Amino acid sequence: MTPRKILIIDDETKVRTVLRKAFESEGFDVVEAGDIATARRHLTATPLDLVTLDLNLRGEDGLDLAREIRSMRQIPIIMITGKGDVIDRVVGLELGADDYIAKPFHLREVLARVKTVFRRSARDPGVPNCVESQTLDGLIIDLDRMDVRDRDGQSCEVTAADVRLLRAFVDNPLRPLSRDRLMDLVNGTDWSPLDRTIDNQVARLRKKIERDPANPELIRTVRGVGYMLAERPVPQA
Incomplete structure (x- = not known):
């Protein structure tokens, strides 16, 4: 290699x-x-x-x-x-x-x-993906290729940070995740309790994937806890 x-x-x-x-x-x-x-x-x-x-x-x-x-x-x-x-x-x-x-x-x-x-x-060459693409509330997502398509098939133009956050939710559907846990999953580093990075990243991701970012239904706020992906992704046929 x-x-x-x-x-x-x-x-x-x-x-x-x-x-x-x-x-x-x-x-x-x-x-x-x-x-x-x-x-x-x-x-x-x-x-x-x-x-x-x-x-x-x-x-x-x-x-x-x-x-x-x-x-x-x-x-x-x-x-x-x-x-x-x-x-x-x-x-x-x-x-x-x-x-x-x-x-x-x-x-x-x-x-x-x-x-x-x-x-x-990144994955090592020769290691196959278990699931190449998935559907999520009408979206088509392939996180290994950093490709997220909206409900009209258009690119959502996600960044590396968007993909890491979305992967954290996709890997833990229907499970409330605290900000601390999301910071660990997304960044793997120590952070300050005053750090609002996750809130900002969630807001940015919602603008790209929610049907109505002002009233999010896919990435929901769990009061007193953090956020949760409200739907389980399905492997694309």
């Missing part, structure tokens, strides 16, 4: 070196970028399986680059940054980042999260 390729984007040479050695020790192929111009060259010319991104790059905002990456390619992004502000983390996750790790970090934690993201976002 071809080794997965990781792009490290960080303007600190020491950080890039530490991460590169750790990733290579696990059998990953690694390329580096110390600035956005170099990162863009890799993003356009190199087949990549995952990006680690520092938000605090000299002269440019890493969040802007994250938006650019999301507009170009649906590859996993792990933000590894010294910016620990809750707002930066919320914005990063809402842009579709798969995880967010603050500096200073422990290498074992970084490696564990990279492996978790790979397990969550």
Whole structure:
């Protein structure tokens, strides 16, 4: 099997070196970028399986680059940054980042999260999907291909964050899920009780898949608990 390729984007040479050695020790192929111009060259010319991104790059905002990456390619992004502000983390996750790790970090934690993201976002070649597509209240969804079609057959244009949240609901239909549990399922990382990311992500997903987002019937609010998928998906014939 071809080794997965990781792009490290960080303007600190020491950080890039530490991460590169750790990733290579696990059998990953690694390329580096110390600035956005170099990162863009890799993003356009190199087949990549995952990006680690520092938000605090000299002269440019890493969040802007994250938006650019999301507009170009649906590859996993792990933000590894010294910016620990809750707002930066919320914005990063809402842009579709798969995880967010603050500096200073422990290498074992970084490696564990990279492996978790790979397990969550991609399947190994040759492993068949148990269910390729499903129907859900008239929607046609294929989460492994990040394809969600509305009731007229048009693309819902879901993001990576939308798909992770929808998968959490699809895997747990008719079961109330707390915000804590959804954060664990979607992001797999620690979070602040003040973090409203899940509420924002649910609101955004409802706009894309509910018949009437103002009166949601598919993803229902469970008072005092969190949210619940009110219908069980059915394998498409």
